[in-house]
Amino acid sequence: MMAMMKLAVLVLVCAAVAQTVADAPQAASSEPAEDNVVLEKKRLIFHNYWTVMRGRRFRYFSSPKTWAQAESFCRSIGANLASVRNRFENYKLLRLIKKKQGRFTPTWIGGSDAQTNGVWFWSDGSNYQYTNWCPNEPNNYHGRQHCLQMNFSYRRCWDDVECWERRPFICVKRRWRILG
16 A cells, blocks of 8 residues: 555656656747747746836747737737837837847837728727837838837937838736736
C-alpha cells in the first residue's frame, strides 16, 4: 500500500514538472514572443510589460504589421490600437517608442477614417478630440490613406497613410482582464 502511495505522488510530481515545462516560453523560438498570442495572453498579468498613464495601460510592439493586423492582435489580448486623448499622452507615447526602439519610428495608433473619408475615429471607441496632425495632413493622398501613424517626419506629428503599410504599433487597455 505504501509503495502505491509513493508511486502516485511520484506521478503527480512528474505531471506538475511536465506542465511547468510545457507552459514555459521557448527561449530559442525563432518568432518574437509578441507574435505568439498564447504566450502574450499568459503574460498579461505582469504589469511591467505595460506603461500606465492615467488609468490606461499602453504597450509598444516592434514587429511590423498592417493597421488591421495590429488592431486584430491588440484585440486578441483584450486591447485596441492606442487612442490619444491629449498632448501629455502623445508626448508619453513618443517617449515610449524612443525608449523601446532607440529612435522615433513611425508607429500605428488607432485612428481611422476608412468608413467615411475625413471622419476620423478611434478603434477603442474613445472620443476623437485631440489631434497632432502634421501640416497639410490628413491629405488622403491618392484617395487611399485611411489609417493613422504617429511619429511622422522630424516634427514627430501624425500622418494618414495606406493601411496596408507595415508598422510597429501601440496597444491600449482600459483595465486588466485575464484571458483564457
